[in-house]
Amino acid sequence: MTARHLISLDDLTDADLHAIVGRGAAFAAGTARGGQPLHGEVAGIYFRRTSTRTRTAFSAGALRLGAQIVSFSGSDLQTNTGETTQDTGRVFSRMLDVLVARTSDDPEEMRGWAAQDRMSVVNAMSADEHPTQGLTDLTTMYGQFGRIEGLRVLYVGEGNNTAAALALGLMRYPGVELELRTPAGYGLEPHILERALAHAARTGSSLTERHDMEQAPKDTDVVYTSRWQTTGTSKADADWRERFAPFQITGELMERSPAAVFMHDLPAHRGEEVTAEVLDGPASIAFQQAENKMHSAMAVLEWCRRGVVA
Template identity: 60%
Template sequence: MTTADAALATRPRNLLTLGDLPPADLDHLVARGAVMAERVAAGDPELAGVLRGRVAGIYFTRTSTRTRTAFSSAALRLGSGLISYGPGDLQVNTGETIADTGRVLSGMLDLLVVRTAGPVAEMAALAAHPRMAVVNAMSAEEHPTQALADLTTLQRHFGRVDGLRVLYVGEGNNTATALTLALNRYPAAELHLRTPPGYGLPPGFPHVNERHDMDDLPADVDVVYTTRWQTTGTTKPDPDWRDVFAPFRVDDDLLARWPDAIFLHDLPAHRGEEVTASVLDGPRSLAFAQAENKLYSAMAVLEWAGGARW
């Protein structure tokens, strides 16, 4: 390997949106998440050396159980140091610009995992300095690491992603946006979105199969996916919005249309709203395995973003 090749192999990589992720890198991250699950289960001692000598920052301005824990645990399991920042810890709260904050942190951190309620553009300002990799762990527009965990779940369960048929039911939120961007990279995968009227995907998505009703559902489905109706950190101006969402609840009757389909949910869930308890806690639900796969997917993302060789 030449000096230039070695530099390229260890160069930090940003993950801000799946729209910018090369297809080969998406394939790699999904496959690598499945490999990480196997290596953790086997107690592979070499994992602790993957990011040895690196320092990762975790900056979350919004609540998080799964994503924050997954990335924190992933960093520690891979041998990285870890610094966590809460919503009141950085001096952006006293007027320092995001750009200046990114410039400072890039001199001290190797990786920064960020969750905000703001736009991806804010994360791009943090990522303007090539010494530090920035990972979008959820922004207003997109939740890319959730989609990577979802695809890792599909890969581990079915042994593939391409060719699967996914029915997404519920709000066109940042989880739906990321899932759409991810599955659109697989030519034989099918994604059918059923979103309430007025709560669909944002405009600008090409080749999207989206309807705002529950009529004429696809005959064959491998996966039924929903998310909580009240997306984290948001509110809905319509006081009667639950009435609009009610036909999009996933219950036993809906799931019974496809006896071999699995059920996914990004959690947290509100039993009795977007999904019944009998579905969420039933034998075809992989929602909690999906949550665990966030750890393995986060390990793959940090390895890739940190420029580690595999």
């Protein structure tokens, strides 16, 4: 079997992306069949950066699928003494079946791990994209609405790696309307926006980005935010909190879309990007979304090793 890798959502065909999302939703609903397809395999879990949800999701998901796991911290490997990423990947590929990695800001490092065809490599977050978060978000929306086609989504906050994956994923479905409201200077990276718009042109979806909160859209299906201080990053501007303050999710903003659900990739800082009233309120599905990270991780691992089972 040739190993399948997930470094970016753009590594997936539309069919594969849709199948992984559907499979994750089936795991979440308890309707997935297939036993333990990773029985006898070994998953490496390598995180050089902090993680609560993603690390736990892939560890628990691998175990539930029948795999054993080996965990590594940032100080464990000989890459710290000069061994190349490619050589380490070649060694890993003779002992592991899949490697889930959160390493550096540069996704090309993970492509170094993937420069072999025996071991699957999963990007558990890089600076420009968080693909497994994007799949979790799509899985959550699919489970909530029974569809992704035609949804109206408002994302408020920094155009970070979560927003990038959300845009790249949603624009792979027809008729989706995604509006991003981001502080000036903190929008989507141009290369991400270009890729997402290319998908939108192909599927008939729409993506717009504004840098103010005036006339925020009404009657959306989903209101989404993420924390203002992305894991492992800092802001260049000393006054960044003042710039971000108008982009808080409040009860007043949610009232513009009374039927909407609220999503957050967590961890959350109540009183910053979202009020406690919203995060802990009846519209919030943020903690179901967190649980779905495990279900989505299981679908990703199954796709990497076996192909998605319908």
